[in-house]
Amino acid sequence: MASFHFPGTRFLSRACCVAALGLVGCSGREDWQVETQPVRGAVLINGEVPENAVLTLYPQGGPIDVRKSKPWGKVDADGTFVLQTYEQGDGAPPGTYDVTLVWRKDPSVLGSPDQLGGAYDEVRESQWTVAVEAGREELDPLRIDGVKIVTKPGRPQAPPDEPTR
Template identity: 35%
Template structure:
């Protein structure tokens, strides 16, 4: 079947990679999210990635590993874990209880440039 056209077009992106440490050690399974501080148009993309066993991540906007549109971002971090709530239903919670997840309070700022972006290590305590 044919699509209906007029679909969402992905923005131009640049590769972005980095590492996250928590208390001096690689932070595994951390969701890293870049919140744009510039006008990206009608659709607000929030590039994100997940850290591996070495604390490394690459950002994804519209496709795996495609990076992020150039511009300034506030960066947030969440360490999701699935736990059972009082009714026995699985629910995802942030182990850090939102300490690093508010883009308005984030002290981590990054400017993505055209070309490859290998970022400094994000050090969380």
């Protein structure tokens, strides 16, 4: 009885074994991603919920990964947000961050005006620092008072010298 030997058969079977072993240990994370933990918080501006405002966290001391990812969250109608770094709700890596905040008049329109007039969108001028700690999923609430709202969704503001009705 004759047997056939195909060149590369050993290489192919070894490659399949290595690939299979690699899949067994996969956690769903890419090798460049760092561990995150769930983090949530809340924001109020002048006692009002800034629905659809976006907070972005900039890591102090350098990037958290090779792609320079930044955790961020979008404020819901109840004033809460959930941070994400790589996928929805995954949170943020432990560390200390500077925070920026932008509240677009119409978040569905690219370049829509920031209702905060750009006062909090520069990380170099950030007024807030948060610490994401291992095992702590809730950030202290961020309350911002005395802020001039440039425009409010759905209703334009009258110029300051004209009375409102």
